[in-house]
Amino acid sequence: MTTTRFAPSPTGWLHIGNLRAALFNYAIARKAGGEFILRIDDTDPERSKEEFVDGIKEDLTWLGLTWDRVERQSERLDRYAAAKHQLIEAGRLYECFETPTELDLKRKKQLNMGKPPVYDRAALALSEEEKDAYRAEGRNGHWRFKLDQSRIEWTDGILGDISIDAASVSDPVLIRGDGQVLYTQASVVDDTEMGITDVVRGSDHVTNTATQIQMIEAIGGTVPRFAHHSLLTGPQGEALSKRLGTLALRDLRKSGVAAEAVLSLMARLGSSDPVELRANVQEVVEGFDLSKFGSAPTKFDADDLGPLTARHLANLSHEDVAAELATAEVPSELQPAFWAVVKDNINTLADLPEWWAVFRDGATPLVEDEDKDFVAEAFAMLGDPPYDQNTWSDWTSAVKEATGRKGKGLFMPLRKAVTGRAQGPEMADVMPLLQVKP
Structure with a gap:
């Protein structure tokens, strides 16, 4: 069975960039009749917030991206601990004690020598006595996965054939000195144990994928089909x-x-x-x-x-937007007519209150200086509401006869004065909705 996952960190609100991974993985699973897992990457207790977990679910629900089950990485720490011991026994995980400052100095030295800033594996040469001495100093060891320094190859679902020399990549840190399991390890364990068959994520994860392929193989898992989408600009x-x-x-x-x-x-x-x-x-x-x-x-x-x-x-009916019309305080009996008039003249539903205010309270007239006398004379010829479908044609005919204006010179100044806009719906449809005289 095709099984995919979306694994956001609840350390902030979902943004448009996150959505690509969510949508692509969802579409792959649903198109194949498979399973889509929402996996909350909350192994960082300091930054993970429950309000962001709720926000992730609200955003996905709004988009219609339903999940088959929710997994939380914070509830799977025992599985990561078991994988840690498995990798140590296999000789693929080793403890390191360099401080961030020491690692930075090493990188700078390598760059100055024209070499790639790859971790030198100095920790592999430490004796148990040296490790104990570091611990006595108060240093907490972090753990790195020992890469097999061969070429890592796979056929990417978007990028095609990929080949990365593992010798050009630092052994990745899987567990921090404070014991926090990092994404690289948690993701590998979860993908393996949850039977993930397909993973789509950003192209900035290509190197991660290379190391994770070796990690999946090291714990006896089946490597998923990987695809890396382009990054948004x-x-x-x-x-x-x-x-x-x-x-x-x-x-x-x-x-x-x-x-x-x-x-x-x-x-x-x-x-x-x-x-x-x-x-x-x-x-x-x-x-x-x-x-x-x-x-x-x-x-x-x-x-x-x-x-x-x-x-x-x-393309929507007024029933489809009934909640939004009610929020905009459009009376229920006027909602069908109101929606029919404005639906082709709004960009988003957030425009509804502004349009209803035009009908309910009257617009701020948009009148050119040369049209002021004409508009005043025309308005004097318009009675009080309620108006009907014939009001616009009857009114403009009377104004034309009284003033001699016709065509655009007649209709445009009146439209702008009534609605405050130079463009909009048919005025014959607007007039019956006006609750006050312009």
């Missing part, structure tokens, strides 16, 4: 990491962006297929093809979500 190719604070999924949701817009964009961005609006997550899954994605950095522009959201909203 800003619209000008700038590093997206500087803007992630403004691209949290919860903030996009609060701004009125539709989940369907986010899913439709992210399911195709960086692929050879065009972005197409999908009505729901099921349609996104059906149209998903990992092989269509490339390795080049992918430009993401949050402004692209607006038009997609607008197109999605235009």
Whole structure:
């Protein structure tokens, strides 16, 4: 059975960059009729917060990305301890005592000599007496996985054939001096014991994947199919990491962006297929093809979500947005007509209160200086509400006859005066919704 996972750390809110891994792994599992696991990477007790766990679940639920079960790494520490002992017995895990300062000096020395900053494995030569002496000094040992210094090769689902010389990579630290199990080990143990068959993550994890392949083999696991998607940049190719604070999924949701817009964009961005609006997550899954994605950095522009959201909203009925209409305080009896008028004239649902305020309280008139007398004369000819479907044509006909104005010179100043906008819905449909005289 195809089994995938999404393993976020609950140390902050999910952002648009996180979503690619979540969506790709979800689509692979659902398309194959398999299992999708939400795995909370909370082995760091200092930074992990329960509010972020709740936030992760809320964001995924908003997008329609349902999970089959939740796993928490903080509840699996005994499994990581067992793997630690297994690797020690196999001669693949060794204790080191260098301080961060000492390691930094080693790296700088290697770089100055024109060598790659790879850990020199000095700890392998330590005797038990030397280790005890370090412990007596108060140093806490950290643990590194001893790589087999051969070439590590796999066929990546996006990048193609990958070959990395393990001798060019430092033996990875799996357990910190304070005992905290790091992502590299926890992920390997979990992927192995949970039967993960496919892993999609960012291309910044390629080297991690190489070391984890050896670790999986060392504990007797089956290596999953790996794929590494391109990293997102800003619209000008700038590093997206500087803007992630403004691209949290919860903030996009609060701004009125539709989940369907986010899913439709992210399911195709960086692929050879065009972005197409999908009505729901099921349609996104059906149209998903990992092989269509490339390795080049992918430009993401949050402004692209607006038009997609607008197109999605235009396809909805007033029943679909009943909760939002109620929140905007649109009376229930006017909701069908109100939605029919505004749905093609909003970018997000966050625009609803502003539109309803126009009908309920009247707009701030937009009147050019040369039109002031004309608008005043025209308004004097308009009675009080309620208005009907014929009010606009009857009124403008009367104004035309009285003033001689016609065409754009007649209609545009009145539209701008009534709605405060130069563009918008048909005025014949607007007038019956006005609760006050303009």
